[in-house]
Amino acid sequence: xxxxxxxxxxxxxxxxxxxxxxxxxxxxxxxxxxxxxxxxxxxxxxxxxxxxxxxxxxxxxxxxxxxxxxxxxxxxxxxxxxxxxxxxxxxxxxxxxxxxxxxxxxxxxxxxxxxxxxxxxxxxxxxxxxxxxxxxxxxxxxxxxxxxxxxxxxxxxxxxxxxxxxxxxxxxxxxxxxxxxxxxxxxxxxxxxxxxxxxxxxxxxxxxxxxxxxx
Amino acid sequence: xxxxxxxxxxxxxxxxxxxxxxxxxxxxxxxxxxxxxxxxxxxxxxxxxxxxxxxxxxxxxxxxxxxxxxxxxxxxxxxxxxxxxxxxxxxxxxxxxxxxxxxxxxxxxxxxxxxxxxxxxxxxxxxxxxxxxxxxxxxxxxxxxxxxxxxxxxxxxxxxxxxxxxxxxxxxxxxxxxxxxxxxxxxxxxxxxxxxxxxxxxxxxxxxxxxxxxx
DNA sequence: CGGACCCTTGATAGCTTTCAAGTCAGGTGG
DNA sequence: CCACCTGACTTGAAAGCTATCAAGGGTCCG
Numbered sequence: 309x310x311x312x313x314x315x316x317x318x319x320x321x322x323x324x325x326x327x328x329x330x331x332x333x334x335x336x337x338x339x340x341x342x343x344x345x346x347x348x349x350x351x352x353x354x355x356x357x358x359x360x361x362x363x364x365x366x367x368x369x370x371x372x373x374x375x376x377x378x379x380x381x382x383x384x385x386x387x388x389x390x391x392x393x394x395x396x397x398x399x400x401x402x403x404x405x406x407x408x409x410x411x412x413x414x415x416x417x418x419x420x421x422x423x424x425x426x427x428x429x430x431x432x433x434x435x436x437x438x439x440x441x442x443x444x445x446x447x448x449x450x451x452x453x454x455x456x457x458x459x460x461x462x463x464x465x466x467x468x469x470x471x472x473x474x475x476x477x478x479x480x481x482x483x484x485x486x487x488x489x490x491x492x493x494x495x496x497x498x499x500x501x502x503x504x505x506x507x508x509x510x511x512x513x514x515x516x517x518x519x520x521x522x523x
Numbered sequence: 524x525x526x527x528x529x530x531x532x533x534x535x536x537x538x539x540x541x542x543x544x545x546x547x548x549x550x551x552x553x554x555x556x557x558x559x560x561x562x563x564x565x566x567x568x569x570x571x572x573x574x575x576x577x578x579x580x581x582x583x584x585x586x587x588x589x590x591x592x593x594x595x596x597x598x599x600x601x602x603x604x605x606x607x608x609x610x611x612x613x614x615x616x617x618x619x620x621x622x623x624x625x626x627x628x629x630x631x632x633x634x635x636x637x638x639x640x641x642x643x644x645x646x647x648x649x650x651x652x653x654x655x656x657x658x659x660x661x662x663x664x665x666x667x668x669x670x671x672x673x674x675x676x677x678x679x680x681x682x683x684x685x686x687x688x689x690x691x692x693x694x695x696x697x698x699x700x701x702x703x704x705x706x707x708x709x710x711x712x713x714x715x716x717x718x719x720x721x722x723x724x725x726x727x728x729x730x731x732x733x734x735x736x737x738x
Numbered sequence: 739c740g741g742a743c744c745c746t747t748g749a750t751a752g753c754t755t756t757c758a759a760g761t762c763a764g765g766t767g768g
Numbered sequence: 769c770c771a772c773c774t775g776a777c778t779t780g781a782a783a784g785c786t787a788t789c790a791a792g793g794g795t796c797c798g
Binding site for chain 4: 739740741742743744745746747748749750751753754755756757758759760761762763764765766767768
Binding site: 474475476486487490491493494507 | 743744745746747
């Protein structure tokens, strides 16, 4: 038997793995809550289709989106008893729901399952570290360029990107305001780096220049 | 047998766990490199004594410190073949070095070991997410207050903190400049929140106010 | 066609950075 | 033991980037 719990993140999109724990598949509409911050962390989730955001809220309402999750990606893995982030859909989405205790029990018996889980956790860690570097040390332009390139890579788009999130979502992911995101889009457009054929679509015209910004 | 690979982070300081893989114990002086960014990731490390920082560098020299690691804490766990961060000592330190492949092999046989590794990874992930929230959505004052309280908690200090890092280290962790960190210290002092009996020591005079800032 | 929401743009303010001196402390060598 | 010297820290002034406040314009959907 080859494929186990979850396919490796990169391969999952194309070849969904057979899984030991199938889990429920739940369909969600757009902008629906999957779980809230401080809810008991009883499940682990995998995006089957659509897009999900995980985010944290400060008491005064400031929001930081921790990550966007696309098809094949996993979220909701916690070490403690409660979720430290909330999760909502950006688009209509199908999400696989797996009971956490079952996964943990299984990972004690099955080394390969445990290994896969560890890979998922360290992969999320890697993303989070990249995110922190961006938030700590990059300018607004660099942040937006990084987001666009990341989206292109993860959705496998050539030049025309479908962006499932609002400007507000991008702002809360990038640690900026909605106005700054909008101005930066306009600036990129004027510089010929991108075109904006419609809201929710971005055409990358000079990928090299964007990559040079990100470094 | 009760204690396995690594004690849980919180307990490790007081009762170092017996371990399946003892690993080499290496002594380092102050400001020495343990590994560099892009080095092959062949080991996992645990701080026995002293303090270690892990950080990432941008090509133009901008630096983001990803985390400070104190006694009992683990660092260097990677999913890929190379280290994405570098690690240096802040103080003279003793570090336990464990071969990564041995850990991975062992975690396939031993469910408890795998579980412990997963807990370590998700714990690091949690810290990284807190860090990202701070970098994305908090002011300079809030960031410094959070760092001081975090140090107090992790080193178990009552009111008088020993800070092993320079202002530059703090700045690179907090996503600020050294001047802003210094000014914020001065401001806290004037507001009666802290006193600075010497460099590298901070006396917390109004912990409640600091906690209120962090929220 | 109307309305609501999202997005863009403009003007101004504010926080943090940058640039530039100084000050202080700790360590070394005389 | 003291003087010096170097690196770390602090402080000041000015600039810059992003946030805030405030309209105005588009677009999608009922």
